[in-house]
Amino acid sequence: xxxxxxxxxxxxxxxxxxxxxxxxxxxxxxxxxxxxxxxxxxxxxxxxxxxxxxxxxxxxxxxxxxxxxxxxxxxxxxxxxxxxxxxxxxxxxxxxxxxxxxxxxxxxxxxxxxxxxxxxxxxxxxxxxxxxxxxxxxxxxxxxxxxxxxxxxxxxxxxxxxxxxxxxxxxxxxxxxxxxxxxxxxxxxxxxxxxxxxxxxxxxxxxxxxxxxxxxxxxxxxxxxxxxxxxxxxxxxxxxxxxxxxxxxxxxxxxxxxxxxxxxxxxxxxxxxxxxxxxxxxxxxxxxxxxxxxxxxxxxxxxxxxxxxxxxxxxxxxxxxxxxxxxxxxxxxxxxxxxxxxxxxxxxxxxxxxxxxxxxxxxxxxxxxxxxxxxxxxxxxxxxxxxxxxxxxxxxxxxxxxxxxxxxxxxxxxxxxxxxxxxxxxxxxxxxxxxxxxxxxxxxxxxxxxxxxxxxxxxxxxxxxxxxxxxxxxxxxxxxxxxxxxxxxxxxxxxxxxxxxxxxxxxxxxxxxxxxxxxxxxxxxxxxxxxxxxxxxxxxxxxxxxxxxxxxxxxxxxxxxxxxxxxxxxxxxxxxxxxxxxxxxxxxxxxxxxxxxxxxxxxxxxxxxxxxxxxxxxxxxxxxxxxxxxxxxxxxxxxxxxxxxxxxxxxxxxxxxxxxxxxxxxxxxxxxxxxxxxxxxxxx
Amino acid sequence: xxxxxxxxxxxxxxxxxxxxxxxxxxxxxxxxxxxxxxxxxxxxxxxxxxxxxxxxxxxxxxxxxxxxxxxxxxxxxxxxxxxxxxxxxxxxxxxxxxxxxxxxxxxxxxxxxxxxxxxxxxxxxxxxxxxxxxxxxxxxxxxxxxxxxxxxxxxxxxxxxxxxxxxxxxxxxxxxxxxxxxxxx
Numbered sequence: 109x110x111x112x113x114x115x116x117x118x119x120x121x122x123x124x125x126x127x128x129x130x131x132x133x134x135x136x137x138x139x140x141x142x143x144x145x146x147x148x149x150x151x152x153x154x155x156x157x158x159x160x161x162x163x164x165x166x167x168x169x170x171x172x173x174x175x176x177x178x179x180x181x182x183x184x185x186x187x188x189x190x191x192x193x194x195x196x197x198x199x200x201x202x203x204x205x206x207x208x209x210x211x212x213x214x215x216x217x218x219x220x221x222x223x224x225x226x227x228x229x230x231x232x233x234x235x236x237x238x239x240x241x242x243x244x245x246x247x248x249x250x251x252x253x254x255x256x257x258x259x260x261x262x263x264x265x266x267x268x269x270x271x272x273x274x275x276x277x278x279x280x281x282x283x284x285x286x287x288x289x290x291x292x293x294x295x296x297x298x299x300x301x302x303x304x305x306x307x308x309x310x311x312x313x314x315x316x317x318x319x320x321x322x323x324x325x326x327x328x329x330x331x332x333x334x335x336x337x338x339x340x341x342x343x344x345x346x347x348x349x350x351x352x353x354x355x356x357x358x359x360x361x362x363x364x365x366x367x368x369x370x371x372x373x374x375x376x377x378x379x380x381x382x383x384x385x386x387x388x389x390x391x392x393x394x395x396x397x398x399x400x401x402x403x404x405x406x407x408x409x410x411x412x413x414x415x416x417x418x419x420x421x422x423x424x425x426x427x428x429x430x431x432x433x434x435x436x437x438x439x440x441x442x443x444x445x446x447x448x449x450x451x452x453x454x455x456x457x458x459x460x461x462x463x464x465x466x467x468x469x470x471x472x473x474x475x476x477x478x479x480x481x482x483x484x485x486x487x488x489x490x491x492x493x494x495x496x497x498x499x500x501x502x503x504x505x506x507x508x509x510x511x512x513x514x515x516x517x518x519x520x521x522x523x524x525x526x527x528x529x530x531x532x533x534x535x536x537x538x539x540x541x542x543x544x545x546x547x548x549x550x551x552x553x554x555x556x557x558x559x560x561x562x563x564x565x566x567x568x569x570x571x572x573x574x575x576x577x578x579x580x581x582x583x584x585x586x587x588x589x590x591x592x593x594x595x596x597x598x599x600x601x602x603x604x605x606x607x608x609x610x611x612x613x614x615x616x617x618x619x620x621x622x623x624x625x626x627x628x629x630x631x632x633x634x635x636x637x638x639x640x641x642x643x644x645x646x647x648x649x650x651x652x653x654x655x656x657x658x659x660x661x662x663x664x665x666x667x668x669x670x671x672x673x674x675x676x677x678x679x680x681x682x683x684x685x686x687x688x689x690x691x692x693x694x695x696x697x698x699x700x701x702x703x704x705x706x707x708x709x710x711x712x713x714x715x716x717x718x719x720x721x722x723x724x725x726x727x728x729x730x731x732x733x734x735x736x737x738x739x740x741x742x743x744x745x746x747x748x749x750x751x752x753x754x755x756x757x758x759x760x761x762x763x764x765x766x767x768x769x770x771x772x773x774x775x776x777x778x779x780x781x782x783x784x785x786x787x788x789x790x791x792x
Numbered sequence: 793x794x795x796x797x798x799x800x801x802x803x804x805x806x807x808x809x810x811x812x813x814x815x816x817x818x819x820x821x822x823x824x825x826x827x828x829x830x831x832x833x834x835x836x837x838x839x840x841x842x843x844x845x846x847x848x849x850x851x852x853x854x855x856x857x858x859x860x861x862x863x864x865x866x867x868x869x870x871x872x873x874x875x876x877x878x879x880x881x882x883x884x885x886x887x888x889x890x891x892x893x894x895x896x897x898x899x900x901x902x903x904x905x906x907x908x909x910x911x912x913x914x915x916x917x918x919x920x921x922x923x924x925x926x927x928x929x930x931x932x933x934x935x936x937x938x939x940x941x942x943x944x945x946x947x948x949x950x951x952x953x954x955x956x957x958x959x960x961x962x963x964x965x966x967x968x969x970x971x972x973x974x975x976x977x
Contacts (some may be wrong), residue, residue: 115843341854343864346913348853433932448942449935463926472920479907479916489911492849494857494905503918629842631863659820665826668926669872689822705867723863730822735829737863 110175113163113255120156123149124241132303146230152468153240154211158695159499161208162498164201164254174261177201178253183267183693183703185664190268193278196285197268199402199417200247200254205282207243209289214240217293217318225314230294232301239292246420264694267664270707273691276336282330284356287326288394291359294571295391298384302435309374312383314369317762323363324758331751332358342708342723344629344739346747347621348499354477355397358470364388365466366516368459368516375457375521377446380477381436384443393470395425400477403634416570451523458516465512469505476501507559513611514540514567519572535573539669540566558780560622567615571608578605602760607756617752623743628739633728644740646717652677655683657724657732666693670724670734672711686711686724687737718742827867835879844878844888848895849905857900 119388128151130136164177167448168191173179181194181201214236218229247253271277288789294315301311333353334346347353366386372379403418449456476493483491518532543565544558552558578601582593598605626645634640634654642650655671667694668688674681687709692700711722721739819825835841845859852870854861858878862871881891884963895903 332867343860345860348856348860413895448938448945450942451939452932452935459932460935462925464931466922468927471923475920476916482915483912490900490902491907491913492855492905493900493907493916494849494855496847497906497916500906503919504925505920587796629837629863631832631836633829656817657819657825659824666821666823668819687825688824689828698930702824706824708826725863726826728824728829728831729817730819730825730828731816732819733816734832735832 109163109167109170109172110255110257113160113167114253116156117204117248117253117255120153120160120211121241121244121248121311123152123156124237124244127153127237128234128241129184130239133231136230138274142347143230144742146233148183150211150214150233150237154208154215157204157208157211157240157244160255161195161204162424164204165192165195165640167255167713171265173263173265174257175254176256176258176647179258179265181263181268183265183664185693186268187273187663189278190273193272193281194268197272197277198283199790200252200256202281202285202760203243203252203417204245204254206285206289207240207247207775208235209285210243211240211758213290213318214296217296219282219396227304227306228297228300228311228725231303232296235296235299236292239296240588242420242424246417248670250417252417252421259738263294263696263698267691267703270665270689270691270704271340274336274340276324276332276340280332280336283329283332285327285329287322287324287329287356288359288397290318290322291363291391291394292324294322294387295752298387299435302384302439304440305439307380309377312373313574315387319363319366319370320758320762323360323367324755324762326356326363327362327754327758328751331359331748331754337486337743339710339712342710343738344721344741345624346629346744347494349476351477352397353399354473355377355393355400358397358474359390359393361466361470361473362386362393365463365470365703366390368466369463372456372459372667378449378456379460380443380445381440385433386435386437386463387466388429392425392432393430393474395421399425449781450760453519453524454527455519455524458512458519462509462512462516465505465509467497469502469509472505473498492677495654503556507556507563507716510560510567510614513614514563514570517570517608517611534571536566536569539569539572543568554625557622560618564615567611567631571612571615574608575605598760602763602765606757606759606761606763609756609760610754613754613757616753620743620746620750624726626742628740631725631736633733633735635733640736640738640789641736642740647741648677648740650681650720650740651678652722652738653671654734654736657734664693668727670726670736672722672736674713674720682711682713684711684720684722686722688724688726716745719744833879835882836875838882840888841875841878841882844882844891845875847892847905848874848878850874850904851899851903860951 127146130142130149131146136146141276153400164175167175167178168182171178171184177198177200178194181197182191184192185403194201196202198452217232219237221229284734297311297315297318301307330353337343338346363386366383369386370383373383380775399418399421402421411624420499425476449460451457473639475500477494479575480491483489505592513537518529518536519527520532540562544562547561548559552561578597579590579593581586582597583590588596629641630642632640632652634652636654636656639651639653642652644650651674653673653675655673657668657670658762659666659668661667666689668690669685672684672685672686688706689709690706693703693705708723708725711724713720719739719741721741722737723737725735725737727733822828842859845862846857847857850856850858850861850868850871851874852861852868854868856864857873858874862875863922878895881894886894892904896931907916909917920946
C-alpha cells in the first residue's frame with residue numbers, strides 16, 4: 109500500500125505540474141486540444157490523489173502499524189468510526205485529505221461550470237493544479253509523507269487522542285477543511301478573470317455558488333467546533349479566542365463581506381477592485397490559518413505537532429500574496445466602476461460600511477492573534493493575548509455589526525428619502541425598544557447583554573417586516589394563502605430571503621452568546637447521598653445529589669461514571685452521568701497499557717432555557733466521594749439552533765433556480781437605467 | 793407519558809436506601825478514575841478568586857487561564873498549584889489587583905491573559921479601532937466627493953434624458969414604475 113500511495117502522490121505531482129505549467133504558459137490559446145489537456149490534467153490529479161487516499165485508508169483499516177502514521181494515530185481497539193476519522197487526525201493525513209478534496213473540487217469546477225465560461229477554465233485549472241501541487245510537494249519533500257514506514261512493525265498503535273474520539277471530530281474537521289479548501293475555487297476564478305482580462309461579472313456568476321459553499325462549510329464547521337469544545341473539552345464554554353479558532357473565523361468574515369459587496373457589483377457594477385481583493389485576501393487567510401495550525405509559531409491548544417511544514421506555508425503565502433496583488437495592480441485600470449454612488453444614505457453605502465466592519469473585525473482578530481509576536485519583536489517581552497483582550501476589542505464591533513444587520517435591508521438602493529427611512533425603521537426600532545424595555549423591567553442591568561438583546565429585537569423586527577411585506581404583497585397581487593405566499597416569496601427570491609434567514613441565524617447566535625454572561629458555576633465535593641444547591645440565572649433552584657461512582661470496561665477504555673440526581677425546584681428531574689475515561693492499548697506482551705491522560709465526559713442536559721452541565725472532576729482518596737463542577741449555562745441550545753438556521757438559510761441561498769444572475773442583472777439594469785428618465789418625465 | 797413523570801416513576805422504583813447512600817465506599821479501581829482530588833475548599837467557589845484567576849494564565853502551556861485550566865479535564869498539575877498560591881495571597885489580605893501584581897512580579901507579564909494597556913501594549917488595544925475609524929472616515933469622504941460629482945454630472949445630462957424619456961408611451965412608463973417599485977423593495 110505504501111508503494112502504491114507514494115506512486116500516486118508522485119503521479120499527482122507530475123500531472124499537476126503539467127497542468128499548471130501549460131495553463132500559465134498560455135500555449136493553449138487557439139489550440140483546443142492543448143486546452144483540453146490542461147483541464148484533463150485536473151481529473152488525472154484527482155484520480156491520483158484518490159488512489160493515494162484509498163491506500164492510506166486501506167493501511168489504517170488493515171492495522172498496518174509499519175506505516176508510521178497508522179501507528180501514531182490508531183490502535184487495534186479503536187472503534188471503527190474513528191478509524192475512518194483517523195485519516196485527518198494527524199498532520200500528514202490531513203495534508204493528504206486536503207490534497208484529495210482540493211483535487212475533487214477542482215475536478216467538479218471543471219465539470220460543472222457552464223460552457224460559456226470556457227475561456228476561464230484553463231486558467232482555473234492552472235491555479236487549482238498549482239495549489240494541489242504545493243500540498244503534494246509538502247507531503248513529499250518536507251518529511252510529511254503519510255506513507256513513511258517505521259523500521260519495525262509494532263504490535264499495536266499508540267491510539268487516537270481521546271478528545272478526538274468524539275462524533276463531533278468525525279464531522280467538525282472535515283467541515284472546516286471543506287470550507288478552507290473550497291476557497292481555492294473562487295480564488296482560481298478571480299485569478300483566471302485577471303489573467304484572461306475578462307473582468308465583467310462573468311467570473312462572479314461562475315464562482316458565486318462556490319463561495320457560498322465555502323462560506324457555508326466554514327460556518328457550519330466553526331459551529332461544530334464550538335459544539336465539540338463544549339461537549340468534549342469540559343470547560344463549559346464554546347469559544348476561547350484561541351489562535352486556531354481565530355484563524356478559522358478570519359476567512360469566514362472576509363467571505364461574508366464579499367457575499368455582501370458582490371451584490372453591489374452585480375447590481376451596480378461597483379466595487380470590482382474591492383471584490384477581487386477580498387477573494388484573494390480570503391484565500392490568503394485560509395493559507396494563513398493553515399500556517400498557524402501547522403507551524404507552532406503561535407501557541408494554541410489545537411495545533412498539530414510543531415514542524416517545519418508551517419514554513420512551507422509561510423513561503424507559499426508570501427509568493428501567492430505578491431503574485432496575486434501584483435496581477436491585480438496590473439489590471440487596476442480595467443476595473444473602473446460602471447456607476448458612482450449616488451447617496452451616503454443608500455443600501456450601497458450601508459453595504460460598504462458593513463464591509464468595512466467585517467474586514468475591520470477580521471483585522472482586529474488578526475491583530476490580536478499576531479500581537480504577541482509583534483510585542484516580542486518590538487519589546488523582547490512575551491505577552492499573552494487572550495479572551496479578555498478579544499472581548500474588549502471585538503464586542504463593540506460585533507454589536508455594531510449586529511446593528512448594521514438590521515439597518516442594511518431597511519435602506520433603499522441608490523438613495524433613500526426621509527419618508528422612506530421613517531416608514532422602514534418605525535417597526536424595527538419599536539421592536540428593539542420594546543425588547544429593551546421588557547428586559548429592563550425584568551431586572552436585566554448588564555449593559556452588553558442588554559444592548560445585544562435590544563439590537564436583536566431591532567434586527568428581528570427588520571427581518572419580520574421584510575418577510576411580512578413580501579408575503580402581503582403576494583397575497584394582494586395573487587390572492588395566495590399566507591403559507592403559499594411565504595413559500596413562493598422565498599422560493600422565487602432565494603438569494604434575498606435565504607440571506608434574511610442567515611441574518612436570523614446571526615441574531616440567534618448573538619442572543620445565545622450574550623446569555624453566557626449569566627453563567628453560574630459551582631464546585632462541590634459530595635459523598636454519596638449528599639446534595640448541593642445551585643441557583644439558575646432564571647431564578648430556579650437545582651438540587652444535585654451525588655448517587656455514586658460505578659466503574660466498568662467499555663470498548664477501548666475504563667470508565668468511572670459518577671451519577672447525579674437532579675431536582676428542579678424540589679421536583680425530581682432525572683439523572684445526569686459524567687465520566688472519567690482511561691483509554692488503553694495492548695502492548696507487546698498482550699497486556700493492557702494506559703494510553704493518554706484520563707479524559708472527562710461531561711454530563712449535559714440541554715434545554716431551550718439553559719443547560720445543566722456537570723463535570724466529574726475526580727474521586728477523593730480512591731473513594732466514592734466525588735468532586736464536581738456544576739454549571740448552569742443559559743441559552744447555549746440556541747447556539748446550535750443558530751447553526752441549523754445558518755445551514756438552512758445558506759442552502760436556500762445557494763439552491764439552484766429562483767432567477768438567474770443574468771436575468772437579475774438585466775432586471776436591475778433596466779430598472780436603474782430608466783428611473784432617472786421616469787422622474788424627468790414627471791411620473792410621480 | 794411525559795418524560796419527567798416517567799423519570800420520577802423510575803426514581804421511586806429504586807430500592808431504598810438509594811445506591812451509594814450511606815458510608816463512603818472505595819472504588820474498584822482508583823487508578824482509572826483520573827487524578828486523585830482533594831476536597832473542595834471555600835475559596836474554590838469565591839467569585840473574586842475566580843475573576844482573578846480568569847485574568848491569569850496557567851503556566852502549563854495550555855494557553856488557558858488558571859480557572860479554566862484547573863476546571864477543565866482536571867489533569868493539569870500546574871493550575872491547582874497556582875490556584876493554591878492565589879488562595880494563599882488572598883489569605884494574606886491582598887486584593888485581586890494585589891494578587892495580579894504579585895503574579896506579574898513573580899512570573900513576568902506573560903502571566904496576564906491580556907496585556908496591561910500601557911506603553912506599546914496600548915497599540916494592541918487601539919490600532920483596530922483607529923484603523924476602522926480612519927478607513928471609515930476616508931471611505932465616507934470619498935463617497936461624499938463622488939456623490940457630489942455624480943450629482944453634478946447628472947445635472948448636466950438632465951435635458952438630454954428628459955427628452956429621451958418623453959418619447960415613452962404611457963404603457964412603457966407604467967411598466968417602468970413597476971420595475972422601480974420592485975427594485976425599491
